[in-house]
Amino acid sequence: MTALARDRFAVVSSDSDELILVNQHDEEIGSADKLLCHDGKGMLHRAFSVLLFNQHGELLLQKRAAEKRLWGDFWSNSCCSHPRVGESMHEAARRRVAEELGLEIADLVYLYKFEYHAQFGELGAEHELCSVFIGRCDSEAEPNANEISAVRWLSAAALEAELNADEAAFTPWFKMEWAHINKHFKAELEALYNS
Template sequence: MTTDTATGGPGPANETVRGEREPILLELVDESGTTTGTAEKLSVHQAPGRLHRAFSVFLLDERGRLLLQRRALTKYHSPGLWSNTCCGHPLPGEPPFAAAARRTGEELGMAPELMRAAGTVRYHHTDPVSGLVEREYNHLFAGVVRAEPRPDPEEVAETAFVDPAALERLRGEAEFSVWFPTVLDAVRPALRELAGSADW
């Protein structure tokens, strides 16, 4: 197992966990999802990108509506864009499920219910604005939420609950993260099962 702590490039190369001074390290993985080492967060997302572990959370309310978030304008990656309920990266050694639950609480001030694994998906996308690369082995989670979100403004600019029709309208009017279409398509079977509806 190797460790790469190179930061590279200008800007928030030394982005840190709140209250900490050390750079955030992410897990590098191979094509089967086996951990191969760690590398600093921003360097992993710089071209050509390095395959690393990530997670995406999709939560439905009791009416079967999906909770979306619009990323804070101060985010270094995809600021101001709409995306799924929560997404991020486990810390090295942190189980993806635990990371997904932790970050949902930190970003949205809420705890998901009945959250379960909904498969994995690999993708390689480049953000057209920043040039940052998303080359991820993404663990998908779907669940239910019964509380109103209380978003951290440093993480989330806005939230919305949308049914499938409202989501399609919003996708025609607003910009979404480059990874959103891929993870949404991959998680649709789990959303249909949770909602008890084929609409998703």
Template sequence: MIQASPDVILVNEQDEPIGTMEKMAAHQSPHLHRAFSIFLFDKQQRMLLQQRAHSKYHSAGLWTNTCCSHPYPGEPVADAAARRLKEEMGISVPVEKAFHFTYQASFDNGLYEYEFDHVFIGEIDDATIEPDPAEVAAYTFRSIEEINADMATSAHKYTEWFKIALPLVAQHLKANTPA
């Protein structure tokens, strides 16, 4: 059994593990580490967004994708995604790895993100959403078009990784949707 850990998995540009580091230390200096992001859509193709809790150590109160986090050392990324989706949003639905990307961002509080991000996509039906209030302040469903329109005038309301990932998710969906 994989044990909960405050450490993240440090990786190289090919996502090969090269060590571990305490999560906050990895965010205080930009060390590339493994992460995942989950994007769930309903039958109307609206994305389930969450507003991060106001107590989060960075990007507090900002809107973002359904769920994101880091796998524990030794934990397969797909297992971590399923685990964290249940912990954070109270949802258990199948998700599939769609693609990955690497990004860097810095924040006003001196923290950094430098992540090799595995992106998972899934469909949410009538599942009950029961977010953990320590993680999630609110949630909503929006179409990609609605999100893009809002980001055009209010980009400051969204997390940095979401601004990078959203066009990649839209491109992936377009390329993998039957005509």
């Protein structure tokens, strides 16, 4: 686990960022700032999740910075965020991996898209149409401490054990993604490990 210092990192996202509002068919219907998108029960908007695996099949997990409004201090997938207006999902995913983890990942493989809603008490909610990507990474991350408090590599077996012991320590979207990937995309993961 890597502890991080904050002063050498730039802030790369803010509540004023414009997010893309969509309907359930992923058709754009407008935009709204990030703060508004996550208020109350949330507004449906585009998002993505990236899961990075190394040559040993271990997944890079991040612990979200404690100061994050929603699910701060929870463990999650390697990177998750939102595309900007006019930006493709692949471009956004590569950009955000670089901003959050200091990694340049050229090849991200799109797996699937799903809609979810998760309430975080009175603080707000996530209501996202989320595209899920996997990628191969054999470099050490240099996380942005304004976004991430720690990172670690974890095998599938170790992750399953932790989820069974304390699933409340993980973000809701990551738990959904991990269960779906394990059920439907084992061949894609094997191909990634062996690439």
